[in-house]
Every structure is written in structure tokens, then in C-alpha cells.
Amino acid sequence: MRATTPHLYKMLFLTLCFSMGWNMKPVDFHLDLASKEEKGLAAPFNLNASKAKVENKKEEETTSEPIPIIEHALDKIEKTKSFQSLFGWGDNVANRNCDTCQDEIRNMRYMQCNAQNNYLEAEMKTAAESQSSLLGDLIRAPIKPNSIIKASCIQMGMNTKFGVSSKTFRQCNAAGAARQAFRPCISENYFKMVNNSFELVSSCMKDFIAPGKDEETQNLDVRAVYALINIESGFHVNAMSGTGAGGIGQFTAPAIQDVNSNELNAVRISLEGNKNPLCSRLSMELLDKMEPIRPGKAQSCERISLRNGNPMKNMIYTYAYLKGVKADMNNMIFENKNYKNKFRMSEYDLNKIKRALMVWSHNTGPAGTWTPAKTLLNTFYRGKTVTNADQFIQQMQQYMQKFPASANKSSARRKETSRYFPEITKTLNNIENAVGGGTCVN
Known part of the structure; x- marks a missing residue:
């Protein structure tokens, strides 16, 4: 990063810190996923950056700076640098695995809002003008060029999940009453709010969902959560079903x-013990000062309202729920004395299976996944071991149909649950191919 004028920047930094209180075609699961990059395929939930890229990425830094996005009393460039410092996004000023990501961010285009879809704009503007709101900070902040998930992937998910005239959305008033609405305008503020929220929450929660794992494994879990959210809500904060399932994670x-x-x-x-002070602020501002999300259908606006800390709070709940699901799968299968020795494969491939079951359980519920999984292990793998992760995942699709949990026995639920993970994988593959191939992970 370029040298700065010490006294000016020191005063600017201290002022900001003080004022902000900173602390469907079936998916071919039998593919050799480890060799995806060689075949030009996008494989489900696998990060395939070569070891050489990982080893050399420290040498690939550049000094280019993101373009300024906002204007206030300060000069545009100075203000942008200040937000980079605030969010720790100025340490890596260029994407280490994507030389073109800075240009992609610079060239992003946003929607022109109209009277039907601009209903979130005023609320975001109010948040952006607040100097003590984390959500406001995220709306004002630039887009991080080397975020865990590429910004272009998140934007594509937002653009393609629902049509502009879809009414799978709710607008909530101050009293918490919801009414049907069109898909919100994907303006610059809306995109930055969603993209920067997911980057912050994922950075803070990845060690919670995969404690002690290496960065590649944790980033694969984040990619899995990204893929799940694409199917659930297309990253739209106020998507809501008729049953009241709402928000980013459709809770x-x-x-x-x-x-x-x-x-x-x-x-x-976990958040308050994270070395990143923004993670502690995330917890104190959204989980300590605010009430938890209430489960009743009458409180469905709490799952989507910006005033209730969304989309960040809904994202935190998504990660938290999946962490619980992973624990359930470990207890029932992977650490169960009857099954743990059946899996004879690398840790990388075993994590691939765990990740698939974690994502599947978001739709089926934990029992809805472990019931067919245990049946598969007790029948097809009776007296045998699991050595092929992709074959096991493909078989799970069949066993969801044949041996569902009691809550998923209807014809509609059998169809929905068996197709859930393959549809997520197909959507992820399509997005990754559309944004240039490879992976959505930076």
C-alpha cells in the first residue's frame, strides 16, 4: 500500500474509531472431483486451487487500490482507505488468486430502481448515514477484492434466483406486519450490504463451523453455505415463503x-473471542443488544427486517444451525462406533461427505439425513467400507427416496429432499461456469 501522510491518517483513523465505537439434469456425482480443474468442470463443494498457487500467493500482491465508492466531507480516496483500515481489508489490496477481480468489481453494474422495488432504499440510506451502526459501516464500505467468495458470484446469485416481478418477498412496517412485495432493487447499496455482510459473517463464523481446520477446509464450508443460500433465497434479505420461512437462510x-x-x-x-474485533462487535451489536429471533410465524418479520440486524443476524443463524447439524451427523454416524470405521478414505473426501450431509440437512432436518444414511450403511455397505465419496453422495439421493425419515415420507417431500443437494450443486456449477470457470472461492 502506498505511503501516507502520517499525522493526517492517524487523526483520521482515531476519529473514525471513536465515532464508530470500533472496538434438472442429475448431477454426475461419480466424477473425479479432485481433478476438476484438469477437466474444466466445476465440482460440488471442492476448492481446487493448486498447491503451487497456494504456496505462491504471498508473492502475487499488487499495489492497486479499489476505486472509491462514497463521498462525504473527506476526499473520496481518503475515505475509501479509511474503510479498508476499519474492516482490515487494506492489508491485501489485490486478490491473490484472481488478477481480474479488481476490474470485475470496478465494472459491476447495478439496477435502476423504480417505485415497485425501491422499498428497501430508504431504510438502507438511514443505516448508511448512521456512524454507530455496523450495518451502516458495511453499506458504506468498499467491496473487498479478495473476499472468501467472489463478489461476481454473489451478484449472479442475486440476479438469477428470482425474476424481477416475483412476489416471493415481504415488506415489513415498523409494527412488524408484512405485506407482499416485488423482488427488491439490486442497487449498489443493496448489493454492498449483502455482499459485505456475508464476507464479515463468514470470516467470523468459519472457525465456529469448522474449528481447528485448515483454511482450505474452512473456505470449502463457506462455499457450501454460499451454494445453499443461492437455492434458499438468492441472497435476498426479505425472501419469504408462505409458511413463514424467511430471510437469507429461509429459517x-x-x-x-x-x-x-x-x-x-x-x-x-466464539465471536467475542475472535482476534478480529469486528467479530466481537458483530456479537455485541446483534446478539447481546438485540433480542434473539423469535420462532413464531407472527414474528416472521424478525427474520428479514434490517432493524433486527438482518441480513447479518440471519446469516449468523444459518451458520449456527449448520454447526449443530454437523454435530448431529458426527454423533449419529461419523463418531458412532457402529459406523465410524466404515469410512476408508482421505480426510479431504470424508469432509466432502460431511459437507454434503450438512447441506442436505438444512432441508431435511438432521433425522431426515441420518435416517437414509444409516440405512445405506446397514444395507449396501453391510460388511463393506465406503471408499468413494462421490458414489456415497449419489447413493444418498436414491436412499432419500426409498428410506425417508417419517417427516419426509410424502411423495412431495421424497421428491424435494432427494433433489435438494443435487439442485444446489447444479446451481453452483452453473454460476461458477458463468463467471469464468474454476471456483467461486478466491
Whole structure:
């Protein structure tokens, strides 16, 4: 980064810190996913950067700076640098695995809003003008060029999940009452709010969902969550189903109750113990000062309202729920004395299976996944071991149909649950191919 005028920047930095209180075609699961890059394919939930790229990425830094996005009393460039410093996004000023990402961000185009879809704009403007709101900071901040998930992938998910005239959305008033609305305008503020929220929450929660794992494994989990959200909401903060499932993660009452009862305290401890002070601020501002999301259908606006900390709070709940699901899968299968020795494969491939079951369970519920999984292990793999991760995942699709949990026995649910993970994989593949191939992970 270029040298700065010390006294000016020091005063600017201290002023900002003080004022902000800164602290469907079936998916071919039998592919050799480890060799995806060689075949030019986008494989489900696998980061395939070569070891050489990982080893050399420290040498690939450049000194180019992102273009300024906002104007206030300060000069545009000075203000942008200040937000980079605030969010720790100025240490890596260029994307280390994507030489063109700076240009992609610079050339991003946004929607022209109209009277039907601009209903979030005023609320975001109010948030952006607040100097003490984390959400406002994220709206004002530039887009990080080397975020975990490429900004172009998130923008494509937002553009393609629903049509502009879709009414799968709700607008909430100050009293918490919801009415049907069109898809919100994907303006620059809206995109930055969603993209920067996901980057911050993912950076803070990836060690919670995969504690002690290496960066590649944690980033693969983030990629899996990104792919899941594409199917659930297309990253739209106010997407809501007729049943009241709402927000980024499309949370239902049982899932909210599960997080509130079993995960929320552990999330607070993890976030407030994170070395990144923004993670502690995330917890104190959204989980300590605000009430938890309530599960009742009458409180469905709490899952989508910006005033209730969304989209960040809904993203935190998504990660928290998936962490609980992973624990359930470990107890019932991977650490169960009857099954743990059946998996004879590398840790990388075993994590691939765990990741698939984690994502599947977001739709089926934990029992909806472990029931067919245990049946598969007790029948097809009776007296045998699992040595091929992709074959096991493909077989799970079949066993979801044949041996569903009691809550998923209807014809409609069998069809939905069996197709859920393959559809997520197909969508992810399509997006990654559309943005240039490879992976959405930077």
C-alpha cells in the first residue's frame, strides 16, 4: 500500500474509531472431483486451487487500490482507505488468486430502481448515514477484492434466483406486519450490504463451523453455505415463503428454536473471542443488544427486517444451525462406533461427505439425513467400507427416496429432499461456469 501522510491518517483513523465505537439434469456425482480443474468442470463443494498457487500467493500482491465508492466531507480516496483500515481489508489490496477481480468489481453494474422495488432504499440510506451502526459501516464500505467468495458470484446469485416481478418477498412496517412485495432493487447499496455482510459473517463464523481446520477446509464450508443460500433465497434479505420461512437462510420455527436453545451462547463465545474485533462487535451489536429471533410465524418479520440486524443476524443463524447439524451427523454416524470405521478414505473426501450431509440437512432436518444414511450403511455397505465419496453422495439421493425419515415420507417431500443437494450443486456449477470457470472461492 502506498505511503501516507502520517499525522493526517492517524487523526483520521482515531476519529473514525471513536465515532464508530470500533472496538434438472442429475448431477454426475461419480466424477473425479479432485481433478476438476484438469477437466474444466466445476465440482460440488471442492476448492481446487493448486498447491503451487497456494504456496505462491504471498508473492502475487499488487499495489492497486479499489476505486472509491462514497463521498462525504473527506476526499473520496481518503475515505475509501479509511474503510479498508476499519474492516482490515487494506492489508491485501489485490486478490491473490484472481488478477481480474479488481476490474470485475470496478465494472459491476447495478439496477435502476423504480417505485415497485425501491422499498428497501430508504431504510438502507438511514443505516448508511448512521456512524454507530455496523450495518451502516458495511453499506458504506468498499467491496473487498479478495473476499472468501467472489463478489461476481454473489451478484449472479442475486440476479438469477428470482425474476424481477416475483412476489416471493415481504415488506415489513415498523409494527412488524408484512405485506407482499416485488423482488427488491439490486442497487449498489443493496448489493454492498449483502455482499459485505456475508464476507464479515463468514470470516467470523468459519472457525465456529469448522474449528481447528485448515483454511482450505474452512473456505470449502463457506462455499457450501454460499451454494445453499443461492437455492434458499438468492441472497435476498426479505425472501419469504408462505409458511413463514424467511430471510437469507429461509429459517423455519424449529430451526430458530434449535439455534436459540443450543447454539446461540456458543456463537457469542466464539465471536467475542475472535482476534478480529469486528467479530466481537458483530456479537455485541446483534446478539447481546438485540433480542434473539423469535420462532413464531407472527414474528416472521424478525427474520428479514434490517432493524433486527438482518441480513447479518440471519446469516449468523444459518451458520449456527449448520454447526449443530454437523454435530448431529458426527454423533449419529461419523463418531458412532457402529459406523465410524466404515469410512476408508482421505480426510479431504470424508469432509466432502460431511459437507454434503450438512447441506442436505438444512432441508431435511438432521433425522431426515441420518435416517437414509444409516440405512445405506446397514444395507449396501453391510460388511463393506465406503471408499468413494462421490458414489456415497449419489447413493444418498436414491436412499432419500426409498428410506425417508417419517417427516419426509410424502411423495412431495421424497421428491424435494432427494433433489435438494443435487439442485444446489447444479446451481453452483452453473454460476461458477458463468463467471469464468474454476471456483467461486478466491
